[in-house]
Amino acid sequence: xxxxxxxxxxxxxxxxxxxxxxxxxxxxxxxxxxxxxxxxxxxxxxxxxxxxxxxxxxxxxxxxxxxxxxxxxxxxxxxxxxxxxxxxxxxxxxxxxxxxxxxxxxxxxxxxxxxxxxxxxxxxxxxxxxxxxxxxxxxxxxxxxxxxxxxxx
Amino acid sequence: xxxxxxxxxxxxxxxxxxxxxxxxxxxxxxxxxxxxxxxxxxxxxxxxxxxxxxxxxxxxxxxxxxxxxxxxxxxxxxxxxxxxxxxxxxxxxxxxxxxxxxxxxxxxxxxxxxxxxxxxxxxxxxxxxxxxxxxxxxxxxxxxxxxxxxxxxxxxxxxxxxxxxxxxxxxxxxxxxxxxxxxxxxxxxxxxxxxxxxxxxxxxxxxxxxxxxxxxxxxxxxxxxxxxxxxxxxxxxxxxxxxxxxxxxxxxxxxxxxxxxxxxxxxxxxxxxxxxxxxxxxxxxxxxxxxxxxxxxxxxxxxxxxxxxxxxxxxxxxxxxxxxxxxxxxxxxxxxxxxxxxxxxxxxxxxxxxxxxxxxxxxxxxxxxxxxxxxxxxxxxxxxxxxxxxxxxxxxxxxxxxxxxxxxxxxxxxxxxxxxxxxxxxxxxxxxxxxxxxxxxxxxxxxxxxxxxxxxxxxxxxxxxxxxxxxxxxxxxxxxxxxxxxxxxxxxxxxxxxxxxxxxxxxxxxxxxxxxxxxxxxxxxxxxxxxxxxxxxxxxxxxxxxxxxxxxxxxxxxxxxxxxxxxxxxxxxxxxxxxxxxxxxxxxxxxxxxxxxxxxxxxxxxxxxxxxxxxxxxxxxxxxxxxxxxxxxxxxxxxxxxxxxxxxxxxxxxxxxxxxxxxxxxxxxxxxxxxxxxxxxxxxxxxxxxxxxxxxxxxxxxxxxxxxxxxxxxxxxxxxxxxxxxxxxxxxxxxxxxxxxxxxxxxxxxxxxxxxxxxxxxxxxxxxxxxxxxxxxxxxxxxxx
Ligand code: FES
Ligand code: FES
Numbered sequence: 001x002x003x004x005x006x007x008x009x010x011x012x013x014x015x016x017x018x019x020x021x022x023x024x025x026x027x028x029x030x031x032x033x034x035x036x037x038x039x040x041x042x043x044x045x046x047x048x049x050x051x052x053x054x055x056x057x058x059x060x061x062x063x064x065x066x067x068x069x070x071x072x073x074x075x076x077x078x079x080x081x082x083x084x085x086x087x088x089x090x091x092x093x094x095x096x097x098x099x100x101x102x103x104x105x106x107x108x109x110x111x112x113x114x115x116x117x118x119x120x121x122x123x124x125x126x127x128x129x130x131x132x133x134x135x136x137x138x139x140x141x142x143x144x145x146x147x148x149x150x151x152x153x
Numbered sequence: 154x155x156x157x158x159x160x161x162x163x164x165x166x167x168x169x170x171x172x173x174x175x176x177x178x179x180x181x182x183x184x185x186x187x188x189x190x191x192x193x194x195x196x197x198x199x200x201x202x203x204x205x206x207x208x209x210x211x212x213x214x215x216x217x218x219x220x221x222x223x224x225x226x227x228x229x230x231x232x233x234x235x236x237x238x239x240x241x242x243x244x245x246x247x248x249x250x251x252x253x254x255x256x257x258x259x260x261x262x263x264x265x266x267x268x269x270x271x272x273x274x275x276x277x278x279x280x281x282x283x284x285x286x287x288x289x290x291x292x293x294x295x296x297x298x299x300x301x302x303x304x305x306x307x308x309x310x311x312x313x314x315x316x317x318x319x320x321x322x323x324x325x326x327x328x329x330x331x332x333x334x335x336x337x338x339x340x341x342x343x344x345x346x347x348x349x350x351x352x353x354x355x356x357x358x359x360x361x362x363x364x365x366x367x368x369x370x371x372x373x374x375x376x377x378x379x380x381x382x383x384x385x386x387x388x389x390x391x392x393x394x395x396x397x398x399x400x401x402x403x404x405x406x407x408x409x410x411x412x413x414x415x416x417x418x419x420x421x422x423x424x425x426x427x428x429x430x431x432x433x434x435x436x437x438x439x440x441x442x443x444x445x446x447x448x449x450x451x452x453x454x455x456x457x458x459x460x461x462x463x464x465x466x467x468x469x470x471x472x473x474x475x476x477x478x479x480x481x482x483x484x485x486x487x488x489x490x491x492x493x494x495x496x497x498x499x500x501x502x503x504x505x506x507x508x509x510x511x512x513x514x515x516x517x518x519x520x521x522x523x524x525x526x527x528x529x530x531x532x533x534x535x536x537x538x539x540x541x542x543x544x545x546x547x548x549x550x551x552x553x554x555x556x557x558x559x560x561x562x563x564x565x566x567x568x569x570x571x572x573x574x575x576x577x578x579x580x581x582x583x584x585x586x587x588x589x590x591x592x593x594x595x596x597x598x599x600x601x602x603x604x605x606x607x608x609x610x611x612x613x614x615x616x617x618x619x620x621x622x623x624x625x626x627x628x629x630x631x632x633x634x635x636x637x638x639x640x641x642x643x644x645x646x647x648x649x650x651x652x653x654x655x656x657x658x659x660x661x662x663x664x665x666x667x668x669x670x671x672x673x674x675x676x677x678x679x680x681x682x683x684x685x686x687x688x689x690x691x692x693x694x695x696x697x698x699x700x701x702x703x704x705x706x707x708x709x710x711x712x713x714x715x716x717x718x719x720x721x722x723x724x725x726x727x728x729x730x731x732x733x734x735x736x737x738x739x740x741x742x743x744x745x746x747x748x749x750x751x752x753x754x755x756x757x758x759x760x761x762x763x764x765x766x767x768x769x770x771x772x773x774x775x776x777x778x779x780x781x782x783x784x785x786x787x788x789x790x791x792x793x794x795x796x797x798x799x800x801x802x803x804x805x806x807x808x809x810x811x812x813x814x815x816x817x818x819x820x821x822x823x824x825x826x827x828x829x830x831x832x833x834x835x836x837x838x839x840x841x842x843x844x845x846x847x848x849x850x851x852x853x854x855x856x857x858x859x860x861x862x863x864x865x866x867x868x869x870x871x872x873x874x875x876x877x878x879x880x881x882x883x884x885x886x887x888x889x890x891x892x893x894x895x896x897x898x899x900x901x902x903x904x905x906x907x908x909x910x911x912x913x914x915x916x917x918x919x920x921x922x923x924x925x926x927x928x929x930x931x932x933x934x935x936x937x938x
Contacts, residue, residue, distance in 0.1 A: 017271065028270065033178035034171015036400070038349045039433040043859035046349060074171035088169040092161055095824045098832060099658030100168025101350040101400030107169065126867040133859065135349045135401050136658050137828060138835035138896075139867040 005066045007032065008076030016063045023047040025063035026073060034074035034104045038133065045132030048105035049073050055112035057105075057131070074104035077111070087111045087149045096145030098136035106132050110146045119150050155671040156887075159824035162663045163678070164656075173398040176353040176370045177430045184355070184426040185214050187415060188273030190263035190280045191438060192255030195289035195509035195852025196303065199253055199282065202263050207279040212272040215423070216265040216280060219252030227418040229386035232474070233409055235376075235631045236481035238505070242313040245304050245507075247474040249411035255284065256303060256473035257509050258853055259438020261411055266419065266427065273429075289509040291852035293447055293470040296506035303473060303507035312471055312505040313480060317487050319566055323498035327462025331453035335534040340921050341444040341523045343470065343846040344839075345437055345857075346516050347864050348657075350400020352440050353430035354413050356420035365421055366393045369413055372402040372657055373695040376477075376632070378687050380409045385418045392417075396685040399657035403836070404515030405440050406657065407697045408477045412439065437857030442846055443516020445470030446483060450490065450527040452535055453498075458546050460535070462498040463564075465490045465527065469505045472512035479514045480505050481630060485616070485698075486520030488565040492528035493574050493614045493790055494550040499564040509852045515697060517836050518894040521615045522901060529611040529902035533909065534918065543906070544582060547612055551575060559883050567616070569788045570890075573816070573880045574612055581610070581792035581814040584874055590796060598914060606809075607797045607911020613899040617699030617891030618787035618884060634782065636700070637692035638708035640669065640716050641776035644762035646755035648673065648680045651778075653693015654705035655685045659893065660825045661701060665709055667821055668887075672713035673754050674740020692780065699789075699891030702821060707885040708781035715777035720757045723775075726768040727752060727760075787882040789890035791815035793834070795903040799911045804930025806842060806908055812874045813899065818882040818890035826892050831873050833896020839865045840897075841904035842923050 004013040007030060014029040026032050026049065035058060038046030047058045050072040058071075077085040084092065087107050097103040106129065113120065113128040120128065125146045126139070134142060154160040167173045190202075202218035222228075231246040250261045265276040290296045290303040296310040303310050318324075328334060355368040365387060371377055374394040382389035399406065412429050420427040431439045446469045453462035469483045483503045491499050518525075532550075536543040552561055555575025562568045587608070594606040619625075620634030639651040650665050661684065666677035683689045696705075717737055724742035725732040734745045743751035757775060760766065764773035796810040813830055820826050843863035847855045856862045881888030901922065908924045909917060917932045 019271070024270070027178070028180075031180075032171070033174065036175070036350070037177070038351070039859040041433065041858045041860045044349065044433075074169075078170050084166070084169060091169055092165045095162065095828050097165060097168055098660070098828055099348075099350065099399065099401040100164070100173055101175065101348075103168055104171050122872070126870075129867045131866075133349065133864050133866060135347055135403065135836070135864060136832045138831035138833075138873065139865075139870050140831045140873050141828060143867065143872070 001064050003064050003067050005068065006070045008072055018062065018064055020063040021059050022061040022063050022066050023058040026058060032073050032075050036101055036104060038101065045109055046102050046105040048108040048132065050108060050112060055109050074107060077107065090145040090149035094141050094145040094148055096137065096141045102132060102134040106134065106142055110149065113146065114150050122147060154667060154677045156667055156821050160663055160667055160677060160822055162660045163666060164660055164662050175350055175398045175400055176355055176368050179355055179368055179397065181357055181426045184428050185266040185268060186270050186273035187412065187427060187429040188265045188267060188277030189261045190265065190277045190282060191259045192262050193258065194255060194284055194286050195258050195291060196287040197255045197284035198287060199251060199255060199262055200285055201283040203281040204263060206281065207265050207276040210276050210279060212268040213276045214266040214268065216263060216276065218263045219248065219250035222250050223252050225422065227422065228384060230384045232411065233380045233384060233477060234475035234479065236478045236629065238315050238480045238484060238629055239313045242480060243307065244475045249414045254305065257511050259511060260473065264415055289852040290507065291509060291848055291850050293445060293468060293506060293508060296470065296508045297468050303509045310507045312507055315484060315503045317501040317565065319564065320498060321500055324462050324464055324500045327453040327498040331461060332456040333454045333535060333538055334451060335531055335538050336449065336451045337527060337531040337534055337919065339448040339527055339530060341446040341448065341526065342922055343445040343513065344443040344516055344844055345846050345862050346403045346405030346440065346443055347862065348401035348403055348405055351431045351433060351436055352406060354416045355426065355428040356416035357426045358420045358424055360424035364391045364393065365417060366395065367413065367417055368395045368397055370399050370406055371396045372399065372406040372655055372697055374655055374685055374687055375653060375693040375695050377409060377413065381414065381417050384414055387417065387421060393688045396655050402657040403517040404443060404519055404697065407515050408441055434858040437846065437854045438511055441476050441512045441514035443513060444523060445513045446523055448523065448527045450531045452531050454535055458539055458541055458549050460494055460496045460550050463491050463496045465501045467503040469503055470508050470510065470513055471505050472508055472510050474512050476512045476514045479512055482513065482515060482520045484520065484628060486524035488567045489521055489524035489614060489616060490528055491563055491565055492525065493552060493572065493612045495552045497564055510848060517833065517897045521894065522837060522898045525611065525613040525898045526902040529613065530905060533906045537913065537918065543610060544578065544587065547578065548575065557880065568785060570785055570883045571880050572788065572790055573878065574790060577790065577814055577816055577878045578612055578792045580876060580878060581794050581812055584814065584876060585794040585812040603801055605799050605801060605911050607799055607907040609795045609903045609906030609910055610792060611899050611902045611906065612790065612792045614788050614790040615895055615898045616786045616788060617894065618703035618783050619698030619700045620786060621784060622782050633694060635780045636694055636705040636708045637778065637780045638705065638712045639776060639778040640709060640712040642716060642755065642758035644759045646758055649683060650680060650709055651683045651690045652705055652709060653690055653695065654701040655693065655695040657696065659696065659701060660822065664702065664706060664821045664825060668706055668710050669713055672710065672717065675755055699893040702889050703787045703882065703885055703891045704781060704783055706821065706889065707887050708779045710887055711781055712777050712779040715779065716775060717754065719777060720754045720775060722768055722771065723757050723760060724752055783884055785884040787818065787884045787890040789815065789817040789892060789895050791895060791899055793899040793903040795907040797904065797907040797911055799929060801933055804926035804933060806924050806929055808838060808871055808904065810871055813896065814876045814878060815892065815895055816878040816880050817892040817895065818880060819888040821889065827875055829892045830875055830896045833894060834873055834900040835865050835870055837897040837900025838870065838904055840922055841901045845923055
């Protein structure tokens with residue numbers, strides 16, 4: 001089946017099986033491999049992208065369901081001149097990543113969290129990122145990164 | 154940004170923008186996906202394997218049973234176990250695909266190759282395998298009982314007996330004369346390591362050249378290269394192993410796995426790239442698990458609480474087969490069961506047992522968190538028995554009375570490089586406001602609050618910097634413990650560092666650059682670190698056991714010193730001075746007394762490259778290499794305090810506060826140290842409160858996915874309060890120790906000491922991990938489970 005969608009501002013299309021997950025379309029067909037897969041039960045959040053501006057675990061959608069939608073992946077976050085998105089920069093400043101595998105999903109989830117709640121409490125950040133797992137950082141510096149991006153720390 | 158400064162990581166921009174390439178991100182044209190057909194039974198005879206339906210499916214290239222593969226002569230040897238701990242250790246042959254018997258759920262019984270990720274999964278499902286179910290040894294307890302056999306051709310499940318008994322008479326005497334004794338029986342449950350990046354592999358052959366490049370999500374590309382050659386017979390000098398970006402390891406990527414060997418041999422045989430990435434639920438079977446020990450620890454103490462003897466026995470669950478260091482994991486802990494204490498008499502024995510479960514092997518800390526747990530829980534039990542404050546009991550028993558010491562030989566026979574435990578404890582107690590916490594605890598107890606406080610502490614010590622090669626030899630571990638480094642001053646004044654360490658989240662590129670920046674007085678951004686590719690970095694022993702800095706980083710510092718010495722000769726030649734008159738400071742050489750005339754080391758690279766005017770006999774180029782074999786291990790330590798709130802109505806345990814004062818000697822990058830401490834702590838907290846690989850009586854893992862296997866989420870963790878003391882190691886020139894596993898080594902016991910402390914008014918003396926609400930609630934009701 002053919003899907004047409006907008007990814008990071010560019011029109012793209014691909015021919016996929018109906019069962020193809022959005023995350024596999026993004027990774028395997030569009031070769032945007034920054035979006036990661038960490039589980040097979042929609043539990044880890046490594047695959048988080050923005051769909052029409054809202055954060056979505058891209059393993060929970062079929063590729064064909066993205067027909068006509070606007071997707072932003074981690075590759076679309078930094079400015080064209082390479083300047084990191086403020087959330088990416090906050091993760092860098094606060095050592096919010098180690099192996100970096102959960103990071104794209106964390107950054108996408110955290111950006112959309114701040115969009116909904118621009119000045120969250122620490123507890124709200126933890127609650128907002130509940131669906132994103134990290135095995136390396138113990139979350140302390142991830143929470144710090146998000147608070148810092150929100151201007152709260 | 155020299156040694157000791159919190160430089161932001163050089164690794165981050167790539168990883169933050171999605172540019173970092175993990176194995177599953179790398180594609181080559183014509184690649185075939187492997188799909189694994191796995192045993193649904195824990196123990197079964199394989200009667201027949203029918204791949205005919207799978208072969209008819211579109212996009213399917215081929216399919217093989219274990220017998221097919223054996224017939225193709227692909228294996229020169231079974232999967233390797235590098236640590237035959239005793240001469241008579243039982244080590245049943247283990248091949249990548251089982252041909253006759255499946256010995257754990259998820260063991261591979263056939264493999265299919267197809268042209269897509271989904272196609273391989275479909276084809277694997279179409280393979281029909283006929284099994285005859287056999288009785289399964291579904292737990293360590295069943296293995297010890299020995300009434301069923303995990304390997305039907307063996308007459309016992311016991312694989313080995315290993316002892317570290319320097320002086321049994323002294324141990325006997327300590328217990329005979331003791332005023333107090335305590336016995337702890339602890340269970341180290343099986344853990345699923347759960348690095349966020351699943352393991353994966355991609356083998357790319359060069360059909361006419363005979364070379365093979367293997368990408369693997371591995372901590373150990375160098376070991377993998379040697380061992381792929383040894384197990385497949387492919388010539389080692391035709392193999393190149395690359396660990397690209399690797400998404401966490403925690404020991405789980407320290408192995409030689411069936412999938413890696415299959416990808417290597419099948420791609421070579423078929424002259425096609427072959428790949429595989431495990432799914433998360435598959436990882437419970439395709440990647441080894443951690444822990445899996447029953448521990449008995451006994452302490453003898455005199456009337457003042459001075460511990461005089463310690464006796465330990467372990468039963469350790471090997472799982473179905475010996476993987477790379479499966480049998481040795483308990484030995485890594487054996488030397489640490491006396492902890493930070495001066496306990497004069499010590500004895501340790503361990504029996505390894507086979508079960509029909511996923512093999513066990515290294516998991517963050519490998520043996521040492523288990524040891525730390527046992528001694529630190531036992532110290533709390535002793536304190537409770539004597540009615541003494543646990544901090545006071547610890548103080549009374551610290552090596553050197555808690556004062557600074559160097560090169561102290563403990564009764565387990567190791568010489569601790571350095572320690573200074575007293576001030577470390579003081580700092581932690583002060584940060585935690587220990588007295589205030591105890592007062593608050595008393596207040597809540599007196600008021601009969603629904604939510605009670607528990608306060609737990611540990612002072613841990615760990616062995617890291619694996620390892621002096623001779624020490625490994627003495628333990629029958631078939632590997633060296635050195636690490637290799639090359640430091641190269643390029644003609645344009647930039648530096649290349651080649652390291653045999655293999656990072657997977659630890660920020661080596663940053664730390665190594667800081668070491669060079671310090672040595673050469675230059676910008677760390679002018680340093681490039683080459684690693685994790687056996688073609689770029691041919692010599693190395695990789696990353697595990699908190700060894701990277703204290704062995705690999707030290708090797709880099711030593712190689713840099715050699716570069717400086719060569720450059721000094723060049724500078725002397727240039728200044729027409731005696732080398733002894735040439736001084737070096739912060740990158741610059743000058744002649745004693747005439748500091749105005751100087752040359753920077755970065756400027757000498759070009760002269761060494763031109764080689765027009767080198768001192769007589771000097772080789773061109775400014776590069777030096779070092780293989781550093783450490784003279785001793787390093788022994789970091791620290792005190793952690795955990796504060797939990799127990800809801801007596803529901804049994805829920807909430808971690809309110811966590812204080813960690815660690816001492817890893819000198820620090821190269823405090824930011825990275827802090828990150829390692831945080832992550833390590835949470836992994837231990839996971840073991841204490843949430844995680845356990847659960848098996849039913851047939852040996853099925855009941856929680857292989859992230860739906861049921863509870864990796865801690867951001868919600869369950871508080872912020873962590875950290876601070877440090879600094880006691881330089883005497884084992885290396887940087888005075889560094891290691892910190893990768895420290896958090897995990899301290900935290901499980903700290904949290905469980907807090908939980909038991911909180912429940913002590915109910916008469917609770919111990920609790921099994923994980924301390925789930927159900928277990929805690931039952932304990933409050935007086936039911937032991
Ligand atoms: S891969 Fe989508 S939630 Fe884990
Ligand atoms: S940084 Fe490794 S999983 Fe989050």
